[in-house]
Structures are given as structure tokens and as C-alpha cells.
Amino acid sequence: MTAAPAESPRPLGPLHVRALLLTTRKVGAYHHLTLSAPGIAERFRPGTFVALSVGAGDAAYRTRLARRSFWVHRVKPTGGHGLTIEIVVEAVGPGTRWLAGLGQGAEIDVTGPLGRPFSLPKESPDQKQVSCVLVGHGHSAAPLFPLAERLRERGCAVTLVLSAPDETHLLAALEARRSARAVTVVTGDGSVGLRGSLEAHLHGILERAAADVVYACGPAPLLHAVALTAEAQGAWSQVALEETLVCATGLCHGCAVPVVGEDGAPRTVRACVDGPVFRGDRVRWADLTGVDA
């Protein structure tokens, strides 16, 4: 059992624990893993994430050293294990295939919660309901579900927009209706909901919802489109970047994000500790994606 020292100077900071895999469910193209990771669920806030190690047994004898980072999709209580966390894994590489192949009872080293969470809208003084549109692509929609619940608790109007290339890559569209007032689905092949690219529908969706704040998670070009569309409509945007993280804990400076600081000066920050959630208008998109737009 590895655990962070009890006397952490940041009582709400991340923990490094050995988690127990309680269940694995295959849903469409994804594996949903439910983990008992003591202390992590209690510290979780929407937008924070966890980093998992690939390989069993003693950390010192593993050969795959980069961590695999996942959004926390759900926090729920279970009998006997307290609060558990659920992550969504798409088995695309050796690390994610290893994780997806694990059986119940497997042990995994987990660090979290990591990163800065989504900022929630302030209570509006004139009691006007804040309209929040949450936009997610594929399994990247995972962090939007707990965010939607939190926003609803605060009395916000929540519109959830889920996109995917096809139905098997659409994350939990049915469950989405529990936590959002309205759910819009866009698939590339039109197998469910609207057909086409999310970017093409974005303007209309934000306009209909009269969005005050847009939250988004997905590939950088989509986040860029969200940031631009939100700005054009006078809405704030909060985007959760999915950079490839190696240590995921802020130690290695391997996950550079070009931003503009509050003082207007350009700088490079770390996705894992300075993000992964950024204000859309703070990211220097052309430097991040290599596409000038």
C-alpha cells in the first residue's frame, strides 16, 4: 500500500493510493471502471482528474513509466467501499488496453484528484438563472456529468451537448437526461441525433440556450471553436484540455500550454497543475494547435 504522508501541507491536495478495481463495464466503445480509491472521491471537484499507473505490483519494476490520465466521470457511494470513482477508458494503446483488460479485484496505483477544477458561476444577485451549455466529444464528455449535477444544485439551467463520430462512441446519452434540462446529441454519421460535426451546430445551440457560460472538453480544435463561438456570443468559456500528460503531477514540465496571463503577457504553463481547465480566451490557440485561425 502506497499512500501520501498523512501530514500533507495541503490537506485537500492530491493523494497517491493503491486503488481496488470494483467493476468493469463495457459500454459501446468504452470500458467504465469503478475504483475504490480511498480519499480521492472525497476531494474530487468537477474538472479534476486522476492519473493511473500501468503495470501491477511494485512500482519500481514497471517498464511503462508514463501515467495514464482520466477524467472522473462519476462519484458514487457503494456499500462497503465508501465513495467510489468511475472513469471511462478507450482501449487504444498498450496502457489503456492493459487497464481495460483488468478484472475485478485488480490493484492500480492512482494519484488524484489532480488539476484545477471548472469554475462555477457566482450566484447572480438579480436571481437570474445562469444558462450553462456543456459541450463534450466522445469519452471526453466524462467530466461534464458531475459538473452538470453541481450546476443544477446551484440552480443553473444546464444544456448538455454530446457529440461522437457514431453511436458506440457516444457517452451515456440516456443518463445525461438525469443531470441536464436539455440534451442535444450530434453524431458524425447521424446514427443518433443531429448529423455532422459539432462545430457546425455550435452557433445555433449556444444561441438557442442563450448561453452565459460554455464548458467544453474534447480535442483542441473543438475547444478552440467553442472558445471563439462563446466569445462571439458574449459568453464565458471554460475548456478542459486533453494534453498527453507524463507525470500528471506538475513535476516534469512536459505538458506545455501556451496562454496569455492576466497581465496580458504570453507564457507557457503546465496543463496538469495550471489546468487542465482554462478560460477559453486565455489559451493561445494558434500556438497550441499549430493552426492560425
Add this chain to the structure above:
Amino acid sequence: MSTTLGGLVLRSPVMVASGCGGTGRELAAYADLARLGAFVTRSITLDPRPGGPMPRMVETPGGLVNAVGFDNPGLEHFLATELPWLVSQDVPVVVSMAGASMGEYADLARRLGRAPGLAAVEVNLSAPDALGGGVFDVREPFQAAGVVSAVRRDLPRGLPVIAKLRADVFRAVETARAVAEAGADAVVVGNALPASLPDGRPGGLSGPAIRPLALRCVADVHAELPDLPIVGCGGISTAEDARSFLDAGATAVQVGTALLHDPTTAARLVAELAPEGAPTA
């Protein structure tokens, strides 16, 4: 038990290697910094560096290849915003420095020498891609010695200079001798070794994959220069690894890549290497 390294007193022989402890604050969530032998910062340059393009780090079996490109806020910002906090953590703080020229090294030394609370400086003479990183190329032992003399000359006498050398079996002894003669109080033997990222860009390979090479160099340097304090660095992940470096003649060890896979590694090694009966972390 304490370890003395070229005038620097360490509570534990376990140090955090340059570039693998963030700014210190991130590591503090997983380790009580005050129990560490020393915290070595990422290499600080005179001017801010944005670092290299992504991807900066790629996994390879038993190791990582990195091309971070000296991402750091520059000396002035570091002195104002990072060093004071580190010093307040009651851990010996060693600032790693890298310069583009001899003049820059002298400048760095002069200004670091006035910084309150500093325990030592580590001169990065072994960047895996010095030219690409825009730092002074110290391939030859005489160049390394030149940098160390420039740094030594501009630092207060009592502040130790540690030279970080490449684990190059054919040059390590010669380079260690040259920097010792130029005034280095100790050497770190081992840094990421020159390698390539999969896309062909130059980078540095670190982790367990290079441990046997670093161990060989530590043994060679110790055999030729038995009085020179050595810090072993390269793929150390377990107490057993650390002991093999100490047995080969190292006085202390640095833990780097292992922290990127398991951020609790440093705290665990400190506890496991503490003498029996001593309080453990």
C-alpha cells in the same frame, strides 16, 4: 545519520534530481521536503525560456525520453517567486543552473551567490542536447572546467559548487578530474543521456534503462578519484538501487524519473535508507 557532501550537510542521502520535482510545491503533496537530503531545482537560465514544442516527453520501455527545452521563468522570476518558498521548507535548496555562455554562468553565479538561504549550486554540464537547448556546449573536459572556474570565482567561498556530469563511460573520469581541479566541491554522475524522440528530435533518455551505465561511471570515477564526493544519479527507483550506488562509492543519490511514475518514491527511499531505529517518514 547525516551525510556530508562537499561541505553540504544532508539529513538523508536521498536528493531530488533536477527537473523532476516541479517547483517543489507540487512534490510537497507527496513528501515532507524537510526530510529530503536536498531539493535540486530544474535548471534555471538567466532569461526566461518557454521550453520546446510538444510532445516533450515520450515513454520507452524502462525509461522516458524528454525534450523539455529548459522551460523555466528565468533567474529573476525564480529568485522572486520560487526560491523563498523552497528555502522556507527547511530543506537544503540546490539551484541547478545552465548558461548560454561563460559570461552567463558568471552572471548566474554572481546573482545566486547573493540569494539568501541557498545551500549549493549545481552546474548542469551534461544537457543531453546543449546546442538544441541553446546552452553552452561542454562536450570537452576543458570546457566543463572553464565553466566551473567561472562559477566558482563568482560565488562566496562557503557555497558549494556541484558539477553535474554525463554518464559517459569514456569521458566521465577525465571530466570529473577537470571539474574537481577547477574547484567543484562534488560531482553528480549521471544525467539523461543523448537520445532521440520517435519523431527524430534530440532528447535525453532517463530512467531504469540507463541505471547500469550511471552505476559504471560512478564506480569508475570513485576508483580514480576516491576523495571526490559523488552523487549517483540515473534510474534509481528502490532502496536497493540506491545502495548499489552508495556501495560503488557515491556519497548520496538523486531520484528523478522514478518520481514521475510514483511521486512518493523520494519519501519512501528516505525512510528505507534511514538507519534502523531512526524515525521514518
